[in-house]
């Protein structure tokens with residue numbers, strides 16, 4: 001474990017300045033930013049966070065190996081100082097403490113505007129552990145029971161991916177706001193329309209916790225797109241490479257033979273999360289995998305592909321290549337890049353603009369860890385909770401979440417048809 005962790009200790013002094021809240025206003029009206037602006041030097045606490053690992057912070061697979069993406073990077077970054085906008089506490093329920101222990105990974109239990117009222121997991125031992133980690137006494141045997149608690153205003157759904165659609169519908173139907181781990185829907189489009197209907201009619205908040213959205217590179221791309229320094233995006237690329245000779249453990253084995261484009265949001269965010277647009281058509285190719293779980297008869301999806309490469313047409317008329325791969329060892333990660341009419345962003349901006357806007361990310365409340373996946377966890381929680389307190393649309397709202405997720409489901413269909421060009425349903429408010 002030690003060697004792997006240190007391999008990730010590349011210190012990045014990116015020296016780019018952030019202006020996060022404006023990003024949110026890209027999709028909403030008012031934000032903490034217009035309230036007050038202060039800046040300070042924040043160090044994302046590597047040592048601190050990993051101390052938690054010893055107490056089961058930082059998720060590992062069955063063999064206690066750190067799962068890719070949960071490393072916390074030591075990053076010296078100029079961030080805003082977090083400024084409270086209210087002393088209100090949103091009463092939250094948390095569901096799901098599986099192999100990634102995701103329910104406790106986002107710092108809800110540490111956020112000054114949150115009271116974790118109750119938690120749940122189907123496995124009593126996991127449920128008890130989640131309660132302990134979150135410091136709460138109240139537990140429920142299932143999400144279906146937890147949502148009946150009238151004292152809960154919002155629920156974080158960190159359950160198995162195939163259940164996200166139905167679990168979010170259950171939460172919304174009980175009049176509660178919902179935040180959910182990726183993807184928004186899995187394998188079927190029905191739940192997508194049902195979710196749109198319930199969110200439109202109820203006005204409740206829905207946010208998908210796409211970790212790529214607050215990685216410093218994607219955050220900067222979104223800022224630069226908003227300020228026009230990239231111009232219209234002509235071409236984008238995103239990828240999620242995660243080699244698994246054996247699938248990571250999962251509830252009811254949902255990860256066994258998982259169609260790569262059923263898990264498309266980490267990569268798709270590198271276009272849709274930058275422009276706020278969508279994908280309209282796709283031609284996707286897959287390659288039959290040598291790994292045993294990807295023999296069609298060996299998995300519930302009858303899926304032969306462990307690598308799928310999708311070529312999308314975007315709603316802006318641009319081209320976008322999105323790759324997801326489970327069977328190619330070596331270089332790995334969740335990342336992307338964009339090329340626009342005025343500039344490009346790989347790991348930095350290059351282009352026609354001379355005066356760039358402030359690109360570093362916002363700060364976090366004291367005690368809320370930045371977390372894994374490029375220090376994105378705490379920022380996602382703060383964005384969701386702030387959107388409830390400010391009664392505005394969260395950054396990754398349902399339309400964006402579905403445009404990121406459904407496009408992958410259609411891409412897998414195209415791969416099964418050897419790259420046939422297929423139209424993609426569009427979601428908007």
Ligand SMILES: NC(=O)c1ccc[n+]([C@@H]2O[C@H](COP(=O)([O-])OP(=O)(O)OC[C@H]3O[C@@H](n4cnc5c(N)ncnc54)[C@H](O)[C@@H]3O)[C@@H](O)[C@H]2O)c1
Nearest residue numbers: 096097098099100101121122142143159160161181250251
């Ligand atoms: N970077 C990222 O965004 C990222 C990284 C890792 C995992 N994830 C997502 O996080 C989620 C959780 O991942 P995991 O590996 O822990 O999953 P998992 O399959 O190991 O665990 C899911 C947990 O949900 C619980 N659950 C299912 N239905 C329930 C119900 N009705 N009531 C209460 N509990 C219920 C199960 O008991 C189980 O413990 C997945 O959807 C995965 O896609 C996202």
